[in-house]
Amino acid sequence: MPDDSGNTFSMVTCNAPVNIAVIKYWGKRDEECILPINSSLSVTLHQDQLKTTTTVACSRSFQEDRIWLNGKEEDINQPRLQSCLREIRRLARKRRSDGEGGVDLAGLSHKVHICSVNNFPTAAGLASSAAGYACLVYTLARVMGVEGELSAVARQGSGSACRSMYGGFVQWIMGQREDGKDSVAQQVEPETHWPELRILVLVVSAERKPVGSTSGMQTSVETSSLLKHRSDSVVPARMKEMIDAVHRKDFAAFAELTMKDSNQFHAICLDTYPPIFYLNDVSRHIINLVHHYNQHYREARVAYTFDAGPNAVIYTLQQHVDEFLQVVKHFFPPETNGGQFVKGLPVASTTLTEELRQAIGMEPMVKGISYIISTKAGPGPCIVEEPSQHLLGSDGLPKESA
Amino acid sequence: MPDDSGNTFSMVTCNAPVNIAVIKYWGKRDEECILPINSSLSVTLHQDQLKTTTTVACSRSFQEDRIWLNGKEEDINQPRLQSCLREIRRLARKRRSDGEGGVDLAGLSHKVHICSVNNFPTAAGLASSAAGYACLVYTLARVMGVEGELSAVARQGSGSACRSMYGGFVQWIMGQREDGKDSVAQQVEPETHWPELRILVLVVSAERKPVGSTSGMQTSVETSSLLKHRSDSVVPARMKEMIDAVHRKDFAAFAELTMKDSNQFHAICLDTYPPIFYLNDVSRHIINLVHHYNQHYREARVAYTFDAGPNAVIYTLQQHVDEFLQVVKHFFPPETNGGQFVKGLPVASTTLTEELRQAIGMEPMVKGISYIISTKAGPGPCIVEEPSQHLLGSDGLPKESA
Numbered sequence: 001m002p003d004d005s006g007n008t009f010s011m012v013t014c015n016a017p018v019n020i021a022v023i024k025y026w027g028k029r030d031e032e033c034i035l036p037i038n039s040s041l042s043v044t045l046h047q048d049q050l051k052t053t054t055t056v057a058c059s060r061s062f063q064e065d066r067i068w069l070n071g072k073e074e075d076i077n078q079p080r081l082q083s084c085l086r087e088i089r090r091l092a093r094k095r096r097s098d099g100e101g102g103v104d105l106a107g108l109s110h111k112v113h114i115c116s117v118n119n120f121p122t123a124a125g126l127a128s129s130a131a132g133y134a135c136l137v138y139t140l141a142r143v144m145g146v147e148g149e150l151s152a153v154a155r156q157g158s159g160s161a162c163r164s165m166y167g168g169f170v171q172w173i174m175g176q177r178e179d180g181k182d183s184v185a186q187q188v189e190p191e192t193h194w195p196e197l198r199i200l201v202l203v204v205s206a207e208r209k210p211v212g213s214t215s216g217m218q219t220s221v222e223t224s225s226l227l228k229h230r231s232d233s234v235v236p237a238r239m240k241e242m243i244d245a246v247h248r249k250d251f252a253a254f255a256e257l258t259m260k261d262s263n264q265f266h267a268i269c270l271d272t273y274p275p276i277f278y279l280n281d282v283s284r285h286i287i288n289l290v291h292h293y294n295q296h297y298r299e300a301r302v303a304y305t306f307d308a309g310p311n312a313v314i315y316t317l318q319q320h321v322d323e324f325l326q327v328v329k330h331f332f333p334p335e336t337n338g339g340q341f342v343k344g345l346p347v348a349s350t351t352l353t354e355e356l357r358q359a360i361g362m363e364p365m366v367k368g369i370s371y372i373i374s375t376k377a378g379p380g381p382c383i384v385e386e387p388s389q390h391l392l393g394s395d396g397l398p399k400e401s402a
Numbered sequence: 403m404p405d406d407s408g409n410t411f412s413m414v415t416c417n418a419p420v421n422i423a424v425i426k427y428w429g430k431r432d433e434e435c436i437l438p439i440n441s442s443l444s445v446t447l448h449q450d451q452l453k454t455t456t457t458v459a460c461s462r463s464f465q466e467d468r469i470w471l472n473g474k475e476e477d478i479n480q481p482r483l484q485s486c487l488r489e490i491r492r493l494a495r496k497r498r499s500d501g502e503g504g505v506d507l508a509g510l511s512h513k514v515h516i517c518s519v520n521n522f523p524t525a526a527g528l529a530s531s532a533a534g535y536a537c538l539v540y541t542l543a544r545v546m547g548v549e550g551e552l553s554a555v556a557r558q559g560s561g562s563a564c565r566s567m568y569g570g571f572v573q574w575i576m577g578q579r580e581d582g583k584d585s586v587a588q589q590v591e592p593e594t595h596w597p598e599l600r601i602l603v604l605v606v607s608a609e610r611k612p613v614g615s616t617s618g619m620q621t622s623v624e625t626s627s628l629l630k631h632r633s634d635s636v637v638p639a640r641m642k643e644m645i646d647a648v649h650r651k652d653f654a655a656f657a658e659l660t661m662k663d664s665n666q667f668h669a670i671c672l673d674t675y676p677p678i679f680y681l682n683d684v685s686r687h688i689i690n691l692v693h694h695y696n697q698h699y700r701e702a703r704v705a706y707t708f709d710a711g712p713n714a715v716i717y718t719l720q721q722h723v724d725e726f727l728q729v730v731k732h733f734f735p736p737e738t739n740g741g742q743f744v745k746g747l748p749v750a751s752t753t754l755t756e757e758l759r760q761a762i763g764m765e766p767m768v769k770g771i772s773y774i775i776s777t778k779a780g781p782g783p784c785i786v787e788e789p790s791q792h793l794l795g796s797d798g799l800p801k802e803s804a
Contacts, residue, residue: 229631267669291676
């Protein structure tokens with residue numbers, strides 16, 4: 001790391017992943033600290049397909065803290081950004097006063113410049129805030145020499161960001177304490193545990209922006225008569241079952257729980273007043289397609305899950321990917337716009353049998369899906385060693401490409 | 403009534419109404435007797451707009467029981483039809499052996515011919531089975547001289563049919579007994595109680611037939627983790643509140659509870675595995691429209707409820723009907739097919755203000771709604787005295803017009 005004298009920078013660049021919950025987080029018991037009313041569990045997606053990259057520079061020459069997101073300067077004074085900055089600085093000061101920090105510690109009174117970009121379209125509704133805050137916290141910690149458990153800090157940026165602090169299969173333990181110190185993420189299994197697991201993100205051609213998840217879950221907590229029952233009675237048992245299914249690599253159990261929990265989350269949204277809708281007719285079409293496909297084979301070969309938007313995330317096993325993608329292409333014929341319909345991990349062409357087509361027996365829905373990202377489970381945040389990858393230039397401002 | 407000698411008939415014709423629940427029935431505790439897991443409450447619609455007419459003829463010359471529904475002979479051996487027939491005959495025999503029946507009692511060993519028609523399109527998904535079974539039971543009872551509480555018999559044809567045995571505001575008390583004797587409908591208030599209440603049936607252009615409610619609710623009972631909580635904890639309180647709102651004619655309370663309970667019913671459908679979808683994008687569009695409309699006026703002026711299909715039933719007060727229909731017409735422009743868009747009770751034309759249009763601020767959705775039936779609360783089943791209205795001719799077979 002460069003030293004902190006004169007006009008030079010401490011500059012660090014890191015990547016962090018997106019995660020997709022299979023047991024959903026919906027509802028806070030504390031809005032300020034972002035403490036959830038139930039535990040949750042997710043799979044971390046591979047950063048080759050979806051990641052956030054963040055560069056943090058720290059210099060005595062900076063006049064103020066600044067942040068650029070996807071090429072546009074944003075307000076650094078957003079409360080959640082401030083929570084993360086304040087918390088990392090506090091940990092850094094603590095570390096210094098404990099005598100653990102070295103000369104490589106950036107000046108704690110120095111201002112930071114933050115630049116962050118996603119390698120996937122932000123408009124696609126792919127829960128970029130989890131990757132974004134995980135990356136911010138991970139990078140700030142590196143710049144300021146903070147080590148140890150950081151998921152509780154990332155949580156204060158965006159609840160589900162805490163799960164993006166680890167690779168593989170990750171649980172967010174809700175915790176009991178009022179200060180949230182025990183509300184942390186933990187790796188259940190690393191990304192190498194279940195290499196056959198594959199993930200397909202079906203980006204649905206959305207028309208409108210849905211209700212934001214922060215205000216949505218707040219309204220749910222206030223008005224849904226079913227939410228408390230879910231958090232108190234349903235989720236604890238499902239967490240145990242899900243962790244067990246992941247340990248055993250039992251895809252059928254994993255798939256059924258995943259679909260049931262996605263459905264229940266959207267049921268809670270519908271039980272909210274006024275109701276919140278994230279699923280649309282395309283989403284419902286995908287859900288029916290998955291059930292018909294599984295029913296044809298009399299086993300759960302694919303599972304869907306939907307977050308706060310109409311996009312489907314499909315979990316399946318390597319051996320079913322090619323065929324299932326053929327099915328999706330048949331029932332959601334892509335627009336012939338010359339673009340690539342399936343991005344990411346390679347897919348082999350297969351032919352769809354007439355028998356399977358008839359067994360599914362649905363009407364094809366043209367233009368329902370914009371494109372598909374094919375990926376798998378991946379690692380947690382990591383540092384980018386190559387200096388040319390920094391998003392900030394030697395002037396402390398975003399490079400043109402960022 | 404004609405006597406029963408020679409080749410003459412006992413013939414009776416009755417009308418019965420459709421009812422639309424505002425606290426929903428979903429889930430049975432006994433499939434055979436059709437006993438629900440929670441009480442429910444409905445409004446009986448006026449028969450000028452929606453009714454079933456049934457003629458029952460009884461003659462020693464008939465070789466077998468037969469039934470014609472909407473011009474087509476159907477299988478009389480359907481278990482539910484048989485339940486109703488058996489039960490009415492049992493009550494008639496009991497009455498005769500008690501010495502209460504007179505010479506006007508039709509021969510109990512005689513076979514019946516039943517002919518039934520709706521005055522509304524059956525394909526429109528307007529829960530015709532409730533009106534149908536209510537009318538069947540009411541007419542059979544008249545033919546066979548059975549009096550007294552009949553909702554428990556109608557219930558055995560189709561659960562919600564028991565509520566169509568009364569006019570106005572009707573509750574179906576779930577009951578506790580295993581034989582279902584205490585699972586009966588009761589009038590909460592007659593149809594004259596709240597004359598300002600108006601009802602608009604928005605018939606949505608449906609594409610596909612949804613999952614039938616019998617199999618749907620069975621799957622919900624088996625798989626939804628939220629359903630039991632709803633029936634045990636949510637509905638009992640809502641029934642009290644709803645009855646109170648009806649007594650007080652408190653439209654705001656009535657409206658909010660109606661919408662919340664419709665949403666919760668559909669939430670339970672979504673929490674079912676595999677999930678059941680009755681709402682589509684048009685339904686959701688209507689829901690959003692209603693909330694935006696109410697939010698504009700800062701009071702609940704209209705309320706939606708949806709049964710096992712995409713059609714919306716709107717409750718509102720007389721003074722808001724004309725304007726709200728203008729809003730619906732604007733945001734769901736009808737197909738210009740020359741047909742009448744609003745049928746039933748007369749509607750005055752008003753102009754939609756630019757302010758209201760902008761406050762709702764949605765994109766119009768062309769062809770989403772086929773047509774609208776404008777109606778109000780109405781009376782229970784009634785006998786048709788005019789012999790020319792019989793649906794069966796002197797040969798005991800359907801008249802051509804039926």
